[in-house]
Amino acid sequence: MTIFHGYDGTALHYERLGDGAPLVAIPGGPGMDARYLGTLGGLDARRGLVRFDPRGCGRSAAPADRSSCAFSAQAADVEALREHLGAERVDLLGHSAGALTAQRYAARFPHRVRSLVLVTPVGRAAREPDPAELAAVRAARAAEPWYPDAAEADALLAAGAGDPAELVRRITPFFWGSWDERARAAAFAPGSAPVAPWMREAFYAGSGEGRPVAAPVLVVAGERDGMIGTAPARLVAALHPDSRLAVLPGVGHRPWVEDPDGFAALVGEFLDRA
16 A cells, blocks of 8 residues: 555555556545546556545545545645655546545646546536436436336435435446446445445535636546536536536446546547647
8 A cells, every 4th residue: 555644644545557647536426435446447558547545535544533524625635645746747637526626626736737637527616416407317218127216216315215325326327328237347346435424524515616727627527427417517617718528428427437448548638638
């Protein structure tokens, strides 16, 4: 394990895959173990992929002060990691909720960010799904054999009835473009779900407003993402002046799993040109 210390001394973990300039990857959840990111479709062949476990996640320590897990505060941990890596500037990738930390870091430390990749982001400074879009994305899957069970679980979850963890498991097919064997293996792999029940509230506390960043930004959305939809990605792309939005066809919330070659080519070309 490779350990460094966050802004308040909390022991944090990361691991580096591949060689070359660092691409620091922040997982989503909030509360996910960064190992679910894999190689992000093979990006470790293009960059030194640094998979970072935020505080309280994966193999990193949980701080005594849970308020320090707010994504706005965790931007300082990313700066501590950059200093530890000895990099003047980094390419930064955030997935889902991790895109909030990535955006806040880029706004706070603009001179340290070469480029920013935001993959199926949840929003600019909070979760910003469009309920009508999400309903339409999910309804479009009505012919799937798993749909009746997932739709029932979705209704129960909205009503606050039943065990939330079990209901989320049942609606997981909505989050994928194709609910096939590869998606099931990735969705339910060890470490692929948040484990700290308090993390969500702590992460989103005191978020403030979204701030535009000056670095080149690539925003990636999944056309069939029934977890967050494409609306948050569109809002994020509109916020940042030097941004590009790519909506990948046929994929959901983890596009590098469902279209690894297409995802890696898109992100790799962006990084090469940034």
